[in-house]
Amino acid sequence: MSPQRSRLRLNGDAVLRGTRAGALRGLLLGAEHVLAESRKLVPIDEATLERSGTVSVDEQDLTAAVSYDTKYAVRQHEELGYRHAPGRSAKYLERPMTSEATTVAALIAAQLRRSLRGR
Structure with missing residues (x-):
């Protein structure tokens, strides 16, 4: 029986672009998750502080x-x-940053996996 041969062509630039895009999506999703969790704890009077919450990547x-x-905001925190x-x-922001670290990592990892599958 003769050995089977196969050829694999890897487009490294495309892989890097895809993983970078996946990482960016994951970072955005992770940060949005932390924002949502922190809004549950933020001191509220007229909701001005809560509405001022934002995410940037x-x-x-x-x-x-x-x-x-x-x-x-800093003083209240x-x-x-x-x-x-x-x-x-x-500590309305610090607490979710700590308690949700595993979830944020999972969100980023999921987006990286997704980008490697090409979806």
């Missing part, structure tokens, strides 16, 4: 950020002595 550096943009409505708290 730096395509060049492959990084994502979740931020809140009010003049008191850091001041542990403030009283908040039930279920709302300081």
Whole structure:
């Protein structure tokens, strides 16, 4: 019996573009997930702070950020002595960043796998 032969052609540039696109999608989905979870904890009075939450992705550096943009966002986040409505708290962004790290990693990994399959 003669040995079977096969040929594999790899287009490395296309693979890199695809994985980069998958990573960007995963970063966006992960950051949006953290934003959604943090909105469940953000101190709420008139919902101005909650509505100021946003996600941004730096395509060049492959990084994502979740931020809140009010003049008191940092103070509300850091001041542990403030009283908040039930279920709302300081560290409203830090807590989901920590507790949802596994979910965020899974979202990114899923998008990378998807990009490698070409879908």
